[in-house]
Amino acid sequence: MRRRSVILLGLGGAASAAAFTLGLGAWRSREGVLARQDPRLPLPLSLMDWRLTDHRGNAVSPDDWIGRPAMVFFGFTWCPDVCPTTLLDISDWLEELGSDADDLTVALITVDPERDRPEVLADYLANFDPRITGLTGTSDQVGSAAEGFRVTYQKVPREGEDYTMNHTAGVFLFHRDGRFGGIVDFHEDRRYTIPKIRRMLG
Amino acid sequence: MKTLILAFVLLGAAPAAFACESVSVGGITVQQPWSRVSIGTQRPGVLYLTIRNDGPADDALTAVSTPAAETPMLHETVVSDGIASMPHVMQVPVPAGETVELRPGGYHGMLMGLTGPLEEGATFPVTLTFATAGEITIPVQVLSMRAEGPECDDGQ
Numbered sequence: 001m002r003r004r005s006v007i008l009l010g011l012g013g014a015a016s017a018a019a020f021t022l023g024l025g026a027w028r029s030r031e032g033v034l035a036r037q038d039p040r041l042p043l044p045l046s047l048m049d050w051r052l053t054d055h056r057g058n059a060v061s062p063d064d065w066i067g068r069p070a071m072v073f074f075g076f077t078w079c080p081d082v083c084p085t086t087l088l089d090i091s092d093w094l095e096e097l098g099s100d101a102d103d104l105t106v107a108l109i110t111v112d113p114e115r116d117r118p119e120v121l122a123d124y125l126a127n128f129d130p131r132i133t134g135l136t137g138t139s140d141q142v143g144s145a146a147e148g149f150r151v152t153y154q155k156v157p158r159e160g161e162d163y164t165m166n167h168t169a170g171v172f173l174f175h176r177d178g179r180f181g182g183i184v185d186f187h188e189d190r191r192y193t194i195p196k197i198r199r200m201l202g
Numbered sequence: 203m204k205t206l207i208l209a210f211v212l213l214g215a216a217p218a219a220f221a222c223e224s225v226s227v228g229g230i231t232v233q234q235p236w237s238r239v240s241i242g243t244q245r246p247g248v249l250y251l252t253i254r255n256d257g258p259a260d261d262a263l264t265a266v267s268t269p270a271a272e273t274p275m276l277h278e279t280v281v282s283d284g285i286a287s288m289p290h291v292m293q294v295p296v297p298a299g300e301t302v303e304l305r306p307g308g309y310h311g312m313l314m315g316l317t318g319p320l321e322e323g324a325t326f327p328v329t330l331t332f333a334t335a336g337e338i339t340i341p342v343q344v345l346s347m348r349a350e351g352p353e354c355d356d357g358q
Contacts, residue, residue, distance in 0.1 A: 088348060
């Protein structure tokens with residue numbers, strides 16, 4: 001009786017091992033990853049599909065970031081409070097990390113491509129840590145990027161022609177291999193942030 | 203004489219620090235008003251300050267006006283379900299005995315339609331209207347783009 005259970009267990013084990021091996025291909029495929037993906041969290045960079053232009057005029061796509069850890073957030077330069085605050089926080093983190101962060105890709109993706117053209121981003125970012133890159137594109141291009149990061153944004157009209165943008169506020173972290181590594185929330189305590197970033201850098 | 207020289211040395215050593223203004227009317231004290239340098243006049247400027255209510259009754263900041271901007275407004279940055287929005291607020295409550303801050307990431311004055319660029323080191327006046335205390339006018343220091351709080355030389 002006991003012996004039979006052992007055999008059955010053994011067979012079961014072999015079957016699961018085979019299933020595991022067979023399943024591994026699907027597991028690693030784009031569809032497999034997408035199926036298991038929490039719809040609220042950013043995709044791995046390797047599965048994102050977008051193309052943007054940086055504030056120096058260079059084309060950038062997610063593949064360009066793989067191989068280095070990355071820190072990405074969405075915002076716009078017409079916002080007087082959240083975006084300078086986030087940029088200042090990031091500048092402070094970079095300063096604290098020093099040369100350890102030289103390897104890190106740091107990018108602001110605008111949710112307001114209408115006003116934030118590359119030269120406008122360049123002008124604005126000149127006030128912050130030079131390691132921060134600004135990215136913009138057509139509204140469709142920004143839309144594709146937002147989709148990959150599971151970011152939402154919305155134009156909110158104000159008096160006259162003026163408008164502001166509501167948008168996802170967190171800072172996304174990615175491992176060297178492009179896997180999503182976590183979010184730094186807007187009001188998060190800085191004591192937890194630096195170790196979180198260091199884990200991406202290691 | 204020595205003291206005089208020392209005073210000059212101290213002044214010279216802290217060129218970026220200001221004596222942060224503080225103005226009281228009734229039980230309301232407004233202090234440490236600051237803003238950030240603007241890039242031109244197209245983007246809205248920002249206004250941060252601290253309000254203390256030492257009076258016995260609740261009050262509220264209901265309006266802000268300044269010659270520095272055509273449409274100064276009160277806003278609050280709200281992050282809900284990870285989405286940041288910046289709704290216009292009709293008033294900022296200042297309960298009796300409490301201190302309320304307009305600071306990065308929370309309540310702030312939004313200076314729409316700047317009448318001129320805000321230059322680092324300059325000051326501009328703002329008039330705050332309170333429901334009970336009435337009007338308080340105070341000069342606002344324009345700090346660098348990288349300022350994250352008031353920079354006062356009295357250690358506040």
